Each structure stands twice: as structure tokens, then as C-alpha cells.
Amino acid sequence: MLKYMVRRLVMLVGIVFVISVGSFYLIHLLPGDPATVILGTGASPANRAILYKQLGLNKPIIEQYFIWIGNVLHGNLGTSFISQTSVASTIRTAFPIDLELIILSQVLAFAAAIPLAMRSARKPNGFLDRVLSAGSFTLLSIPPFIIIVLLVLFISIKLGVNNTGPSSFVPFTSDWVINLESLSLPAFTLAIASFVVYFRILRSDMIATLQEEFITMARSKGLSRRRIMWRHAFRPSSVALLGTAGVNIGGLLAGSFVVQYLLGIPGLGYTLIAGIASSDYLLVQGIVLVVSVGVVLINFFFDFIISLVDPRISRE
Amino acid sequence: MTDRLLVVENLRTTFRTVSGVIPAVGGVSFDLGANETLGIVGESGSGKTVLARTIMGLQPRTNIEVSGSVLLNGQQVVGASERVMREMWATQVAMVFQDPMTSLNPVMRIGRQIDETLRVRLGMDRRAARARAIELLNMVGIPSAEARYRAFPTELSGGMRQRVVIATALACSPKLLIADEPTTGLDVTIQSQILNLLDSLKQQLDMSVILITHDLGVVATRTSRIIVMYAGQIVEMGATRDIFHHHRMRYTRALLDSSPKVANPSHTRLAVIPGRPPNLSTLPPGCHFAPRCAFATEQCHRERPTLQAADSPGHVFACWNPLAASTNEGDSTR
Numbered sequence: 001m002l003k004y005m006v007r008r009l010v011m012l013v014g015i016v017f018v019i020s021v022g023s024f025y026l027i028h029l030l031p032g033d034p035a036t037v038i039l040g041t042g043a044s045p046a047n048r049a050i051l052y053k054q055l056g057l058n059k060p061i062i063e064q065y066f067i068w069i070g071n072v073l074h075g076n077l078g079t080s081f082i083s084q085t086s087v088a089s090t091i092r093t094a095f096p097i098d099l100e101l102i103i104l105s106q107v108l109a110f111a112a113a114i115p116l117a118m119r120s121a122r123k124p125n126g127f128l129d130r131v132l133s134a135g136s137f138t139l140l141s142i143p144p145f146i147i148i149v150l151l152v153l154f155i156s157i158k159l160g161v162n163n164t165g166p167s168s169f170v171p172f173t174s175d176w177v178i179n180l181e182s183l184s185l186p187a188f189t190l191a192i193a194s195f196v197v198y199f200r201i202l203r204s205d206m207i208a209t210l211q212e213e214f215i216t217m218a219r220s221k222g223l224s225r226r227r228i229m230w231r232h233a234f235r236p237s238s239v240a241l242l243g244t245a246g247v248n249i250g251g252l253l254a255g256s257f258v259v260q261y262l263l264g265i266p267g268l269g270y271t272l273i274a275g276i277a278s279s280d281y282l283l284v285q286g287i288v289l290v291v292s293v294g295v296v297l298i299n300f301f302f303d304f305i306i307s308l309v310d311p312r313i314s315r316e
Numbered sequence: 317m318t319d320r321l322l323v324v325e326n327l328r329t330t331f332r333t334v335s336g337v338i339p340a341v342g343g344v345s346f347d348l349g350a351n352e353t354l355g356i357v358g359e360s361g362s363g364k365t366v367l368a369r370t371i372m373g374l375q376p377r378t379n380i381e382v383s384g385s386v387l388l389n390g391q392q393v394v395g396a397s398e399r400v401m402r403e404m405w406a407t408q409v410a411m412v413f414q415d416p417m418t419s420l421n422p423v424m425r426i427g428r429q430i431d432e433t434l435r436v437r438l439g440m441d442r443r444a445a446r447a448r449a450i451e452l453l454n455m456v457g458i459p460s461a462e463a464r465y466r467a468f469p470t471e472l473s474g475g476m477r478q479r480v481v482i483a484t485a486l487a488c489s490p491k492l493l494i495a496d497e498p499t500t501g502l503d504v505t506i507q508s509q510i511l512n513l514l515d516s517l518k519q520q521l522d523m524s525v526i527l528i529t530h531d532l533g534v535v536a537t538r539t540s541r542i543i544v545m546y547a548g549q550i551v552e553m554g555a556t557r558d559i560f561h562h563h564r565m566r567y568t569r570a571l572l573d574s575s576p577k578v579a580n581p582s583h584t585r586l587a588v589i590p591g592r593p594p595n596l597s598t599l600p601p602g603c604h605f606a607p608r609c610a611f612a613t614e615q616c617h618r619e620r621p622t623l624q625a626a627d628s629p630g631h632v633f634a635c636w637n638p639l640a641a642s643t644n645e646g647d648s649t650r
Binding site: 227 | 401407411414421424481488
């Protein structure tokens with residue numbers, strides 16, 4: 001177990017290093033002089049000089065990387081020349097919004113998917129299973145940007161529920177009630193897509209697990225059905241679910257930009273799109289770095305959970 | 317009949333599948349006394365496992381039809397609800413499963429798998445259950461049981477796992493233990509250890525055992541009676557001695573001839589039974605074994621033989637053209 005974790009940790013450091021090189025090189029990949037890329041063609045010589053100094057652009061590229069990574073490790077992602085604000089502080093205000101959306105949507109998705117999948121798997125092709133499978137498949141085929149638009153139309157506009165429409169977002173710290181209200185529809189929308197995936201995966205794995213001989217053996221011990229479902233079948237069936245959740249949650253990091261953009265929620269996704277639109281390359285670079293590292297960390301975390309759930313995985 | 321622990325009468329288990337109706341167990345009757353060991357032998361697909369699971373009421377409940385009667389300690393099993401059976405499982409009847417690689421939960425520590433039964437069924441508290449589980453692990457011969465209590469099944473060898481399965485089955489002191497090919501998945505050297513263990517536990521705990529196997533060598537010295545099954549039916553049943561030395565059924569002879577014996581010289585070819593076990597959904601009208609039997613007569617193909625008494629009490633066989641009563645002394649135990 002310890003050996004397994006150390007090995008994963010070494011891999012993690014390696015991956016983060018590669019990501020950092022990639023994000024660093026992003027600026028240099030673009031055609032033209034990095035200073036022109038960042039500042040635009042009409043930049044004043046003074047600004048160019050500041051940038052050259054800030055990024056060490058006249059030094060060899062290896063040294064530039066070490067200057068840059070040194071700054072990054074100190075929490076300094078540079079200052080955007082478009083908005084004149086520190087990239088790190090922009091990310092610090094945007095990131096908690098994504099985090100909140102992820103937590104809300106995932107809690108909803110799991111709270112619905114787990115009990116329903118367990119129920120469905122008890123009688124495959126039974127009435128409940130057919131209804132849920134058909135229903136989840138229908139939901140899967142409706143893209144989030146349609147769902148969010150329909151939700152806004154009916155709930156915010158027709159029913160007139162306050163603080164749920166576009167541009168009603170306020171930060172959690174200033175008013176948490178309005179904050180939760182404003183994030184309820186996007187969180188629900190994101191939860192639907194996750195729910196469908198989780199439900200389908202857990203359902204099919206549960207059905208497979210319930211065929212296993214050790215389930216028959218658990219029955220022969222005279223255990224209740226409830227106990228067999230939750231204590232014996234759920235845990236070995238949840239490995240694929242957790243792996244998928246890791247990938248899915250990683251994808252939601254900045255991946256929820258569609259709903260963020262539609263409702264004007266200034267999360268990472270929204271900020272990233274805005275940064276790309278305004279050619280704010282330092283901001284884009286910073287977000288790419290943070291999101292990539294975040295995705296890696298989330299998957300590392302889920303791998304760890306999986307190795308706790310199924311001890312066979314960390315042996316060999 | 318009140319002293320009989322298990323009375324099975326005309327038991328039929330039929331599967332309804334897309335390819336037709338399969339009578340996996342086709343009218344089986346026998347009984348079993350307290351502290352008796354009964355062997356059930358037959359080829360793969362002869363209905364042994366289905367019979368065992370039907371006796372336990374452990375069959376899945378869809379696409380299956382069970383009729384007849386199974387009285388287990390006076391309680392009717394056929395048609396009993398899962399709730400009723402749950403009360404009987406582990407305390408009245410328990411099963412040792414065939415493959416210890418698949419019958420233990422791979423993500424649960426073995427100690428907890430034993431504990432659980434004790435806590436749920438006997439209402440023991442955590443500490444008492446743990447102490448009892450370690451005691452059981454010791455009893456089935458697992459070294460350093462205290463440490464193994466926390467092991468996962470994957471950390472144990474096949475033989476050790478089967479011992480854990482046995483310990484789990486014995487946790488609530490069942491009156492009847494059904495061992496369904498308990499050694500098929502194990503090395504030959506481990507096989508006799510496990511069988512001897514079952515034997516000594518049976519004496520120790522005063523329970524009855526049904527030992528299911530396709531290997532007559534396994535049941536030779538460990539059972540008092542043997543049932544020979546073919547195509548879901550009993551074709552011969554009797555005291556172990558009679559089955560080995562005075563068998564009348566030609567199928568029994570063929571089974572005996574096909575098991576390897578230490579007395580054989582090297583490179584002896586094993587006798588094989590020609591053909592395959594019949595397709596249960598399209599059984600022939602006569603004796604089910606007739607198509608594979610070298611001695612089948614016209615009557616064998618036309619009319620199904622019923623069980624008839626042999627010379628010894630309790631010895632029955634179903635054959636139109638049986639072996640003579642005293643000329644089949646040839647084979648004995650290995």
C-alpha cells in the first residue's frame with residue numbers, strides 16, 4: 001500500500017513537471033515574439049521592457065523556465081497586461097466558484113445515482129430499471145446548454161423564482177443564500193450529466209457483482225438483502241464509478257464554462273473564455289496550469305480512494 | 317421419519333430458459349439422518365449442484381420451478397420465502413462452496429466475513445464475535461489466526477481460503493453442512509487435508525454432511541451412503557460399501573472404472589465413458605444412460621427403468637439390465 005502510494009506520488013510529480021513545461025511553453029508556441037504575443041503589436045517600448053524583465057525574455061529558454069517556475073511556486077503567475085491585475089488573484093476569486101459548483105453538482109448526482117442504481121440492479125429489466133434506464137438515456141441525449149436554458153425559462157422566468165436567472169451571481173462570502181440560489185440551476189444542470197453517467201456505471205457493475213458467487217455465499221449466511229447490497233455488493237462495484245467520477249470531476253474544472261458563460265457566473269471556465277477572447281495570454285497560461293494540476297490532483301485523490309476501496313489494486 | 321434430519325421427496329427443479337425447459341433435477345427422493353455423511357456423485361451437469369442449492373433453497377427465484385418436498389429438520393424448504401430461509405441458513409444448513417477463489421468477498425477482510433454471520437445471526441457483540449471468529453480460524457487449521465483475521469482473501473492461498481469458507485459455514489453450528497465439490501479447485505495435496513478436516517469437524521460438531529463430488533475416491537472412506545446421479549435423477553443409491561463392491565448399475569461401474577487408482581501400473585489408460593451427458597431439454601424416452609451404455613437393450617431405449625431394491629437394505633438402482641449381484645467385486649477404494 002505504502003509502496004503503491006509512493007510510486008503514484010513520484011508519477012504525480014513527474015506529470016506536474018511535464019504540465020508546467022507545457023504551460024510555460026504555451027506562450028512560446030504562439031507565432032512571433034512572446035512580448036508581441038502578450039502585449040499585442042501596438043505595445044509601447046516601455047511595456048515591452050517591463051515584460052522582458054518580468055519574464056526574463058532575453059535569457060536562455062531553460063533559465064526562463066526556472067525563473068517562471070520559481071515565480072509560480074511563490075504563487076506569482078504574473079500580471080495581466082489586459083486587466084492590469086495579478087493573474088493569481090483573478091484565479092483565486094474564480095476558482096472557489098468552480099469548486100462550489102463541483103461540490104453541489106456532485107453531491108446531487110451521487111445522492112440520486114447511488115440509491116437509484118442499487119434499486120435498479122436488484123431487478124434488472126424490472127419496471128423500475130426500465131423506467132430509470134430509459135429516463136437516464138433521454139437525459140443523456142439533451143445537452144447541458146439546452147437544459148440550462150429550459151430551466152431558466154421555466155424556473156426563473158415563468159415561475160419567477162428570484163436570484164436564479166442570468167447575472168444573479170454573488171460571491172458566497174457576501175451573501176451565501178443568494179449565492180446558493182444563483183448556483184442552484186447550474187449545479188442541477190451539471191448534476192444531471194454526472195448522474196446519468198454514474199447511474200449507468202454503478203447499475204451495470206452492481207448487476208455483474210450480484211451474479212458473483214460471494215453474493216450467493218453471503219445469502220447463504222442468512223444476511224438481509226439490504227446488508228448484502230450495501231456491505232457486500234456496493235464496495236466491489238464502486239471502483240469503476242470512482243474512476244469515472246475522478247475523470248468527470250476533473251473535466252468539470254473549467255469544463256462547466258458553458259453554463260457559467262450562459263448565466264454569467266465568473267468561474268474559471270468563464271474567465272478562461274474571456275481571457276481567450278481578449279488575448280490575455282498570461283491569464284490563459286495561469287488557468288491552464290491551475291486546471292491541469294487540479295485535474296491531476298483530483299485523479300490522484302480518486303486513485304487513492306479506489307485503492308482503499310479495493311485492496312487488490314494496490315497489491316502489484 | 318422424525319429422526320431424519322433431511323427428507324427429500326420427489327424433488328424437481330426445472331429451469332425455464334430461452335432454449336427450452338431443463339429438468340435439472342428430475343424427481344429425487346432420499347433422506348439423511350443426524351450425524352450421517354452422504355456422498356452425491358455424478359458427472360458434471362448431472363444435477364448435483366442444483367440439487368444441493370435446491371435443498372438449501374438457495375436457487376435464484378426467477379425462471380425456475382421447484383416441486384416436491386424438502387423437509388429440513390421438520391421445516392418445508394420448497395416454496396419457503398427468502399425470509400423463512402434466512403432464518404434457516406447458517407444455523408440449520410450451511411454450504412461450503414466449490415471455488416474458494418470466488419466465494420469469498422475480495423474486498424472484505426476474512427475476519428469480518430466470519431464475524432458478520434455471528435453478529436447478524438447470533439447477535440454477538442463485536443468483541444465476542446471476533447474471539448469466536450479467531451477460534452473458528454484456529455479450528456479449521458489456519459496458522460497464526462489472530463494475524464490472518466485481518467487478511468484479505470487475495471492474501472491467502474486456495475487451500476487457506478477454503479478453510480476460511482469452511483469456518484464461515486460452521487460459524488453458527490449448522491445441523492447440516494452441504495459441501496459442493498469442496499476440493500475441485502484445489503491442489504491434490506490440499507484436497508485430502510480439506511476432506512480430512514471436514515471429516516473431523518463433522519465428528520467434533522455432531523452435524524450431518526452432504527459431500528458432493530464427481531470423484532468417487534473422495535467419498536469412498538468418508539461417507540456412510542452414496543447417491544449416484546445421472547441426468548438429474550438418482551440411478552443408484554446405497555451404503556458406501558454396497559456402491560463400491562456390489563453396485564448393480566452399469567453407470568456406477570463406468571464411474572468407478574474411470575477413476576485413477578494407485579494400484580494401476582504406470583501408463584495405464586483410464587477408462588472413459590463414451591459420449592456425453594445427455595441434453596436435459598431433449599431427454600430420450602428410455603433409460604437416460606442407454607445411448608452411452610454398451611449393454612443397452614431394446615427395452616433400455618424404449619422404457620425408463622425405475623429404482624428397484626437390490627439385495628442389501630437401502631440399496632436401490634435403476635437398470636433393466638443390471639450387473640449380477642455378486643460378480644462386481646473388482647473395484648475398491650484407492
